Amino acid sequence: MQVSFVAAIDRNRLMGSEAGHLPWRLPRDIAHFRAVTAGQWLLLGRRTYEEMDGWFTDQTPLVLSRDPDYRPQRPSHRVFAGVNAALDFARASGADEVVAVGGARIFSAALEAATRLILTRIEAVYEVADGVYFPDFEKSGEWRLVHAEHWPSDSKNPVAMRLEYYERRQGIPPPGRPVP
Ligand SMILES: NC(=O)c1ccc[n+]([C@@H]2O[C@H](COP(=O)([O-])OP(=O)(O)OC[C@H]3O[C@@H](n4cnc5c(N)ncnc54)[C@H](OP(=O)(O)O)[C@@H]3O)[C@@H](O)[C@H]2O)c1
Known part of the structure; x- marks a missing residue:
């Protein structure tokens, strides 16, 4: 099963903030994100999931949360306590691809399972006091x-x-x- 990451990062690999929002507004990248994620199984952290409230249409979100009482927005959205449990569920359900859409914690936790990275490199540096960052994937040479x-x-x-x-x-x- 393909495990793709889709992320937008600046020159320092900044991708968001602890406060929970994107540091930029770039419609070109939003259109790309919509195209890549249309109809897909999505892997995402609870914080990103809540930020994307109301955004999901034909996607199947697999939400990661350590809170056993966490309830998703819709019954068809599934909650898992870890990356492997979510990927196993998708595999057993016949998925041939899962698209991880963040945030930073999920990209770090799932990097070992990733088979493909789709990155929008934003050619700028943003100043954010409480930034969250995409993992330093290049240092491994993999x-x-x-x-x-x-x-x-x-x-x-x-x-x-x-x-x-x-x-x-x-x-x-x-x-x-x-x-x-
Ligand atoms: N630039 C981009 O491409 C992009 C993409 C997505 C998001 N973002 C930005 O990233 C920021 C959010 O990222 P984030 O790292 O703060 O939050 P996140 O990864 O979206 O969510 C973190 C939450 O996911 C759960 N979690 C994390 N790791 C887990 C694991 N290994 N097993 C089970 N549950 C796990 C926990 O939920 P509980 O607290 O419920 O236990 C944790 O609090 C926002 O600013 C957002 O806008 C940017």
Whole structure:
């Protein structure tokens, strides 16, 4: 099963705030987010889920919360106590892809399970006192950039963006291992 991450991050990997809102308003990225998540199984944290109240139409949200009494907005929305339980449920239900949409805590908790990253790199730096950040995925060397496109700024989008797709590298042997 494909586990895709979809996130928008600034040059410092900032993606939001503890207070709970996006530091930017970029309609180009919102349209992209809608397209990538349409009809999908979504994995998301309780805080992001509440922030997206009323947004869900044909998606199936799998909400992560450690509160056993947490009740979702609709009975068809499911709540899980951990990443693996949510992914196992989607797999057993026949999903061929789950799209993780954040927030920062969910991206950190689910990074090991991710197979694909779809990142909107916002070509700017935002000042937020209580920022939350996308994990530093590049330091592991496990991710390979497979597609990139530049979105210039325009009248509705005040900053340029770069859409990037990464896939997890497969089958690379550890360096220095002798060939049998
Ligand atoms: N730029 C982007 O692409 C993007 C995308 C999404 C969100 N955001 C922003 O990110 C911010 C929210 O991110 P966040 O990190 O503060 O919150 P979050 O990840 O959306 O939600 C955190 C909550 O999820 C639950 N949780 C987290 N890890 C868990 C785990 N391993 N197992 C079970 N439950 C777990 C906990 O809920 P309980 O407290 O109920 O236990 C926790 O309080 C907001 O500013 C939002 O706007 C940005």
